Amino acid sequence: MRGFSNTAITCTTVVALGCGAWLLRSGTEHGAPPQPSAAQAHTRSGPEVPAGVPALPPSPPERVRIPSIRVNAPFMRLGLTATGSLDAPPTNKENLVGWYEAGTTPGEEGTAIVAGHVDTADGPAVFYRLGALAKGARVEVERRDGTVAVFSVDAVEVYDAHAFPDEKVYGAADRPELRLITCGGGYSKRTGYRGNVVVFAHLTGVRPSSAR
Template sequence: MSQKGKGWLLAIAALAGIWLIRHGADTQLVPPQPTSAQAFAAGPVPQPGSPLAEPLKPSPPVRIRIPSIRVDAPMMRLGLDADGSLGVPPAGNDNIVGWYGDGTTPGAKGSAIVAGHVDDARGPSVFYALGTLQRGNEVEVVRRDGRTAVFSLDAIEVYESDDFPDERVYGASSYASLRLITCGGGFSKSTGYRGNVVAYAHLTAVR
């Protein structure tokens, strides 16, 4: 991997290491967590299901829909903050999802990184139910070019913060893939969420 690619991984990893772990609501209401039945089978590299759709040309996403958990939210571009960590969606908006704007756009070849809050001080946020997803569930991303990229879920896993697999989550992909990330792994009042829930999906159709 090039130095630029490594730098991108380190910068985007801050999303899990800084924001997603520490910005959950100060509450004991723990959101649903994925079961081991929805995880990838043992192996070094996550494998997508089939069929694979032909990747699209890059175009920014404008909306995301996950019918099985009733998500229907606008999307905003996220950049990096001065400290190299990823910017975050506004804390006061519980129904907005961010995507890493300097990375892959959803539907294009590569790993598109998408993140949403699990909750805030007022209660559940847009990705609260992410942990209930199951393999085969669909994720729809409406793009600025008018096309809708339809992804099929391959797996959903939960990681403790000290065992977060950066390369597995943020690494390059030879097909159009999507990574949905939020807080998870248990909650502590002193430190916030102890890990992250990550859903993996691949492009199966275009509308």
């Protein structure tokens, strides 16, 4: 699976990662999910991001933990829809994330893609606070082989649905990288969420799983 490109994904499925129905009931002013600030975006100049640690062999992910935003959720496998966009976890499973199984496994060399809902019809979902992540935050992925791949956040950005940078988000990488994706970019009663929040991270550590 090493070196696999995610170019099969043609676009994101903005609506599928958050319905926004509960915002209409609770009020968007107080219920809207946090959005990343400009300070969390990639910088155009400055020091290079550290190289990280050597890549791991392929192994499917089983659970993701993001301590700073209190995420602790199991994985399911995701494919593509009939239109070529990334599929999404079931809308009735608020604490579940999906991994694009035709691509890179988290910790392997390349770009691993993980998606989760920002909300469901009943309220906030697993990635509701994804936009509140800061650079340097830790993301841990427990893998089937008994290892935990530890990632460090490099940037958190938000994109309009009509200007989503497919290559930047899904493109191949020569080190182990991770993308976490959910809906964001503001909410419209007419069209729903306007875009996506994307977290960029790279592998910085590996440890045995305490569950083994």
